[in-house]
Amino acid sequence: MTMRIAKISPFSGLEEAVQEDVLLARYTWYGIGGPAKYFVRPRNLEELQLASQRCAENQIPIHVLGLGANLLVSDAGVNAAVFRLDQDFFRHVKFDKNILEVGAGVDMQKLVLIACRNGLSGLECLAGIPGTVGGGIRMNAGGKFGDIGAVVTRVGVMDVSGLLFDRTKDDLIFDYRSTNISAKFITHAQFELDEDDPERIMRKVKEIWMYKRNSQPLNTKNAGCVFKNPRGLSAGALIDQAGLKGMKVGHAEVSEKHANFIIAHSGASADDVLKLVKIIRERVFEKDGIHLESEVQVWGE
Numbered sequence: 001m002t003m004r005i006a007k008i009s010p011f012s013g014l015e016e017a018v019q020e021d022v023l024l025a026r027y028t029w030y031g032i033g034g035p036a037k038y039f040v041r042p043r044n045l046e047e048l049q050l051a052s053q054r055c056a057e058n059q060i061p062i063h064v065l066g067l068g069a070n071l072l073v074s075d076a077g078v079n080a081a082v083f084r085l086d087q088d089f090f091r092h093v094k095f096d097k098n099i100l101e102v103g104a105g106v107d108m109q110k111l112v113l114i115a116c117r118n119g120l121s122g123l124e125c126l127a128g129i130p131g132t133v134g135g136g137i138r139m140n141a142g143g144k145f146g147d148i149g150a151v152v153t154r155v156g157v158m159d160v161s162g163l164l165f166d167r168t169k170d171d172l173i174f175d176y177r178s179t180n181i182s183a184k185f186i187t188h189a190q191f192e193l194d195e196d197d198p199e200r201i202m203r204k205v206k207e208i209w210m211y212k213r214n215s216q217p218l219n220t221k222n223a224g225c226v227f228k229n230p231r232g233l234s235a236g237a238l239i240d241q242a243g244l245k246g247m248k249v250g251h252a253e254v255s256e257k258h259a260n261f262i263i264a265h266s267g268a269s270a271d272d273v274l275k276l277v278k279i280i281r282e283r284v285f286e287k288d289g290i291h292l293e294s295e296v297q298v299w300g301e
């Protein structure tokens, strides 16, 4: 007689927070991406800690997803647990005069508007940059108008063992599209902003938004700049000078409007985008001897 042994889920007891084989395409700005083996949406810190500990015990790799605005997920997906901090607990916004305390799952565009309405200045530089506070801090989102790191005073983080701790301004380093935060999860953050006239803040937000609208292919599926700017240079200009604007692989295309953007037209696969990325790198290297480093995060094989 053969005995059947029922497979025990690594997430038993967490059924309400964990789904299996969830397509990631609908959670990325590219609208591309295969399934995540596990998709975890914790409803509080305890569930986050427990789910992360289960991953560690079962050697399940972890990815943390924001709004997927800086992300390319492979067509095969990821054999991992993808955590998304989008439940109410991770979307709180609290004010204490000019100090703003927010969950990592808060939408940065909503935060820009909330701060503006409350007469708090410092987050305008994020206008037109899609993403969550967690993703924004991890990437030190920003550009020519400033970076999120400039106004961050504290970041709540959690490592994979479930240990929660705070990183404070004096030991945080924000660099070009990077930080020195190594803990896997950013759970919340605190910003110190300046009191100002809401109308003046809104004018600045609109000005930055117009600049983006005029220089970026906003009504397309993309993930922002694909490559980081090499020191003192513009990756977009290098790609343009290599004659690559408008180049296509499958349904992926180098934007005519901004050469550092790759547009995923309907039917594009991650493979199309990755092939285009490879060609851009090779051509720029052949022409200028410069290796372009990825800004977009790539998950999966």
Ligand SMILES: Cc1cc2nc3c(=O)[nH]c(=O)nc-3n(C[C@H](O)[C@H](O)[C@H](O)COP(=O)(O)OP(=O)(O)OC[C@H]3O[C@@H](n4cnc5c(N)ncnc54)[C@H](O)[C@@H]3O)c2cc1C
Pocket: 029, 063, 064, 065, 066, 067, 068, 069, 070, 071, 085, 104, 105, 128, 129, 130, 131, 132, 133, 134, 135, 136, 137, 138, 139, 140, 141, 142, 143, 177, 184, 185, 186, 187, 216, 218, 222, 223, 224, 225, 297
């Ligand atoms: C149209 C468009 C314009 C853009 N313009 C700009 C721009 O001007 N400047 C700029 O800097 N970026 C720009 N981007 C890129 C993107 O908006 C930013 O990188 C943003 O910060 C991504 O946030 P996200 O929540 O979508 O992160 P995701 O793309 O989901 O993830 C990005 C990285 O952050 C990590 N991460 C996400 N959440 C957490 C968390 N809670 N804890 C730990 N790690 C986390 C992920 O693991 C991943 O490594 C643009 C993108 C688009 C689509």
